[in-house]
Amino acid sequence: MTDSTFLYDDGDIDTNRSANGHLNDLIASRYSRRQTLRGGLTAMTTAVFGGVLLAGCDEDDLLQRETVTVTAGQGATTSAGKTVTLQGTASTTxxxxxxxxxxxxxxTLSNANTNTASFTAPAVSASTPLVFRFTGTTGVGDTATADTTVTVTPATLDFTAVPKNRNDLVTVPAGYTVTVLYRxxxxINASTPAFANDGSDSNFSTRAGDQHDGMSFFGLAATGATRDPSSSTRGLLALNHENIVETYLHPRGQTTTGGVRPExxxxxxxxxxxxxVVEVTRGASAWSYVQASSLNRRITPNTPMVFNGPARGDVQLRTLYSKDGTQGRGTIxxxxxxxxPWGTYATAEENWAGYFRRDRGDxxxxxxxxxxxxxxxxxxYGIGEGRAGNYGWTTVTPADSSSTxxxxxxxxxxxxxAPDGTADFRHEPFQYxxxxxxDPYNPQSTPRKRTALGRMNHEGVEPGRMIAGVKPAFYMGDDAQNEYIYKFVSNTPWTAAxxxxxxxxxxxxxxxxxxxxxxxxxxxDGSGQWLPLTFNTGPLTSANATYPFADQADVLINCRIAADLVGATPMDRPEWTAVNPANGEMYCTLTNNSSRSPARTDAANPRSYVDPRTDGRSNSAGNVNGHVVRLRENGDTTEATAFTWDVYAFGAGSDLNKDNINLSGLDDTNDFSSPDGLWFSLPSNVAGQGANPVMWLQTDDGAFTDVTNNQMLAAIPGRxxxxxxxxxxxxxxxGTSTATTRVGKAPGATLKRFLVGPKECEITGITSTPDGKALFVNIQHPGETGGPDNITSNWPATQNGAAAPSSRPRSATIVITRQDGGLVGI
Structure with a gap:
């Protein structure tokens, strides 16, 4: 039994027996009357005490003021790649x-939890609606919503084509900015002094080399030296230095005394x-390179290398330097x-043969x-007897007599x-x-020469699409007249990890x-075959009378001879290869071919003509302006041994005969000559996604330069x-001839001139950040025909205004960005 005498009572009981409404009942009543307009605790409180707390406001006015309302803005239409801003409004409640x-x-919505959000319109193949909902919420969870629709259409080349010109600067469309990055x-280190640019500078092992060419961007984490493939604000640029402009490199050009070059x-x-390999970063206002980065590195013709693959150790690679044929020095x-795809840089050795001396009697x-x-x-391979070798390097008598x-x-x-080559350098040409x-991330790593990919005038190497479980392919051109297009298919299927x-x-x-x-x-008929270069297959045997192959290493070291024997198609200087990330089709630039006579035309190389000039120079003949061929692998797989092909576009001036020369119907906005560099935008951003990613085309021309400096065009190619x-x-x-070819759909507005370079340059080398908002391009050998007493270009000093007439030109990497921060090109 419980004694209630001592229980505590705080008086908190209901003793009001009147009929007046209870506070809770009043609140419930008022709240329910405005169910569609309720605004949380504030609305509830003013509904009960409004006459006391907010004199002068009647009940309906208060409820209206404390209701949450939102709007999401009008619907809109935009194209893929554009930045879209969503603007919502909400009442103060x-x-x-x-x-x-x-x-x-x-x-991906940026600033999604604010009134103003933004996103990049995605890649689409047809007009596609995207619906977005804006929501406002009160303090007690009451909400209001409104929807808006953004219709996205396929990407277009959204810039006005740059006119052809012969100015001494890089010209880009309105709305874009050019920054000179790396000259x-x-x-490339803190101890090397600034470049004087008067020919007196030395120590090029710690400076940017000359004639910037092919290039790739490799992302770095925001802190530290670790790889981050998604980074678009910090990274490494790996870029080639193809050659030199010797007239500007020294005070008065090259010195030769008695046929001997100074050391x-x-x-x-x-x-x-x-x-x-140089670190670059995006600052608050512009990109710059990091001079003192520990990751900066120069790789020169003196840098130690190792050989990998089937030719490693072959007798043809043995020299005084590497008597077992496993090592070498440098790349050139x-x-x-x-x-x-695993984060390394592959560089291609192209016109290496000209650097070698070969005396008569060899x-x-x-x-x-x-x-x-x-x-x-x-x-x-072009190394006949009686060659002196480029720049006369073998005439030097080194101060160190042991140096080779x-x-x-x-x-x-x-x-x-020794007849096996281990006592001299008779086999040095086979090492190139x-x-x-x-590996751009590891300055201490030793570069590897990949012999399984063959030996030629390698223009580049482009991976095909990497699909798990499928053997990947790597596409290559051999850049010389009447040479071939190759691909290497790995024995190992791709593993995504x-x-x-x-x-x-x-x-x-x-x-x-x-x-x-x-x-x-x-x-x-528009078909094609991939012919294997495999020892003991077809004519590639030890019994071949033209060239008796010893083994697979011999086939790879002499793959040009092997390709001749199996019946490959000679092409008009196969240069860069590029693979469409959407469908895997491979494109290859065929720069030109002065030896393509009418009698030697064929379906894939169908033109031979005389190109008229307006600058007084003699007319040239052959395939003067070049073209771009493309192929589709059977079954759309990199493992295919057959393909179909056509010509994406034929280079030509817009005024040339459209029946026999300007076969692609080019006009003043997109005519070009001598296509060279070729690259597709990355699939990590909208410009490289969808059914029609953007392709970039660069020129290295001597035929069209009476009309315009070399240029870069953007394209959205078909299939x-x-x-x-x-x-x-x-x-x-x-003579005369007739050839029937296969021509892609006329490019029209899907091909536009995006950039024109400075005087006497070549536009070559291109890459971008993963987000596609910074495009890196190389300008090679501006003013190349001049010298100290006849400077024919002052670029890059001219890029931001007038330059002193004495300013020597310099090859350089530039960065192109949109002033509104959007994707480049679309």
Whole structure:
């Protein structure tokens, strides 16, 4: 039993027995009457005490003022790649607001929890509605919503084509900014002094080299030196330095006394070749390179290398420097490039043959040593007897008599030396002509020459689409007249996790050291075959009378000879390759071919004509303006051994005959000549996504320069087979012929001139940040025909205004950005 006498009572009981309404009842009554207008606790309180707390306001006015209301703005239409701003409004009673996507392709909303949100319109193949909902919420959770629709249409080239011009600066469309980033001679460490640009500078092993060319961007984490493939604010640029403009490199040009070059000049010239790896960052107002970065590196013709793949250790790679044929020194005449999916940089050795000296009588020495077939090889690669070698480096007498950095460029066999080549440098030419893989994130790593990809005038190497479980392909051109297009198919199917492998060069070993090298044959009916270059297949045997191959290493070292024997199609200087990330189709620039006579035309190289000039120079003949061929693998797989093809576009002046020369119907907004650099926007941003990603086309021209400096165009190409056939009637002083070719749909407004460079330059090398908002482009050899007493360009000093007439031109990397912060090109 409980005694209630001592229980506590605080008086909190209901003793009011009147009929007056209870506060809770009143609140409930008032609240429910305005169910559609309620505004949370504030509305509830003023509904009960409004006459006391807010004199002069009647009940309906208060309820209206404390109701949450929102609007989401009018619907709009935009195109893929554009930045879209959503503007919502909410009454003051809203404690929180926010945007959310209701339907359509998923986008990432920036500032979604504010009135003003934004997003990048996604890639679409047709007009597509996206619905967004704006919500306002009161303090007690009451909400109001409103929807708006943004209709997105396919991407367009949203800029006015840059007019052709011969100005001494880089011209881009209105709304874009050019920043000069990394110039020839710029120091890459804290101890190297600023570049004087008067020919007196040295130490090019710690400066930017000359003639910037192929290039790739590799993302870095915001802090530290770790890889971040998604970073668009900090990264490494790896870029090639193809050659030199020797007239500007020294105070008064090259010195030759009694046929001998000074050692210091030759060292400078050698070190100005090769590759740069340099850190770049985006600041508050512009991009810049980081001079003192620990990741900066120069790779020159003197940098130690190793050989990997089937030719490693082959007798043809043995030299005095590497008697077992496993090592080498340096890379030279690096033209195009490739970015490997696992985060490495691949550089291509192009016109390396011209650097070698070969004295008369060398062929007899090789024959006497039992190596007569080396004469066949050297001739096929352009190293005949009687060559002095570019820049006369072998004439130097070094201060260090034990040094062989100049001697190695003399490929002449010494009569009394070891016949296997280990006592001289007769085999040094076989150490060049390869794809070289570099880890840009590790300055201490040793570059690897990938022999499985063959030896040629490599223009570049472009990976095909990487699909898990499928063997990847890597596409390459051999840049010389009447050479071939190749692809290498790895023996190892792609594993997606390898994109983030820690040991990047070991991953390269996995995919690039074993596989099949193929060469392309183009048929007149629009079909084609990939012909395998495999030892003991077809004519590639030890019994071949033209060239008796010893093994697969011999086939790869002499893949030009192998391609001749299997019947590949000679092309008009195959240069850069690029792969459409949407469908896997491969494009290849065919720059031009002065030896393409009417009698030698075919379906894939159908033009031979005389190009009229307006600058007084003699007219040239052949395929003067070049074209871009593209192919689609059967089954859309990189493992295919057959393909279909057509010509995406033929280079030509807009005023030339449209029946036989200007076959693509180019006009003043998009005519071009001598296509060279080629690159698709990255699939990490809208410009590289969807059914029609943006392709960039650069020129290296001498035929159209009476009309315009070299240029870069943007394109949204179609697909193989979207055009038809055309019959071309060729006529030159060498004769006449008829050829039927396959031409893609006329580009029209889907091809536009985006950039024109300064005087006498080549536009070459292109990459971007992953977000597509910064485009890096290289300007090579401006003013190349001049010298100290006849400076023919002052770029890049002219880019931001007038320059002193004495300012020497410099190759340089530029960055192009939109002034509104959007994607470049669309």
């Amino acid at each position: 809203a404690r929180t607001v926010g945007w959310a996507q209701v339907s359509g392709p998923t986008v 020839m001679g710029d120091p 210091a000049e030759a060292i400078k010239e050698i070190e100005a070749h090769g590759v740069s 005449n690096n033209c195009a490039n490739g970015a490997m 062929a007899a020495v090789r024959t006497a040593a039992g190596r007569a077939k080396e004469n066949t090889s050297l001739a096929r 950095i100049f001697r190695k460029w003399n490929a002449t066999a010494t009569a009394d030396a 002509g390869w794809i070289v893989e570099i 390898d994109a983030n492998a820690a040991d990047r060069l070991a991953t390269g070993d996995k995919y690039l050291d074993a596989g099949t090298l193929y060469v392309a044959k183009f048929n007149a 193989v087979g979207d055009g038809g056939t055309k019959t071309v009637n060729n006529s030159t002083p060498a």
